[in-house]
Amino acid sequence: MEQRLFEISDQPLLIEEIVAKVSRRECGAISTFIGTVRELTHGKRTLKLEYQAYIPMAIKTLEQIGEEVRKKWPGSTIAITHRIGTLDISEIAVIIAVSTPHRKAAYEANEYAMERIKQIVPIWKKEFWEDGTKWIGDQLEKTPYPDGAPKIGEDKDD
């Protein structure tokens, strides 16, 4: 059965399913990252979150991140699923699993993928704060795109 390595889902995410997609006999490491819904951000209480995605482009940009990872860390396999819809505190918003022959690359590739998600994947989070609601651009509640545009391509010099 063909598995999709990059998905947007409106159902609760299961870590075992995503790990299974990257499990390879030739790999000695699998790193997983689980992003969960945080209740308190700098003392402000979140009641729940709502994620929205431009689904076809979100999958396309996740695939692009997958390409970047495979080029930077040869022999790696990566799977990413991001949840959309309404999520309660502590629910899983995103899971990234990376398998590699050796462990260092698995850690590095996983962190790289998360950073890239925050730069280019068209997914938005609406926080339902205790004191009101608001779409936010990033975790710091600042307007991102500091240079006026997301960094679309991967670094050419590393």
Next chain:
Amino acid sequence: MIKILLFAELQEQAGVDQLEAEKAGITVSELKSWLQDAYKLTALSNAMPAINENYADDQDVLKDGDVIAFIPPVSGG
């Protein structure tokens, strides 16, 4: 005819998630000005355009049948 997709705060400002308009032949930048005037979409200035699911530039010219999405600052993860 082009299709315009709106997300997050842009969707809330416009009250709709998509629009259609006879705007083939103009640039993304010109379309933005029109949307700002017609729908008071102040959040457009922060949004990145994507044409047919690829990030695009303000100078790109829209063709008939294009789907243009305005991508407010993303906040996945």
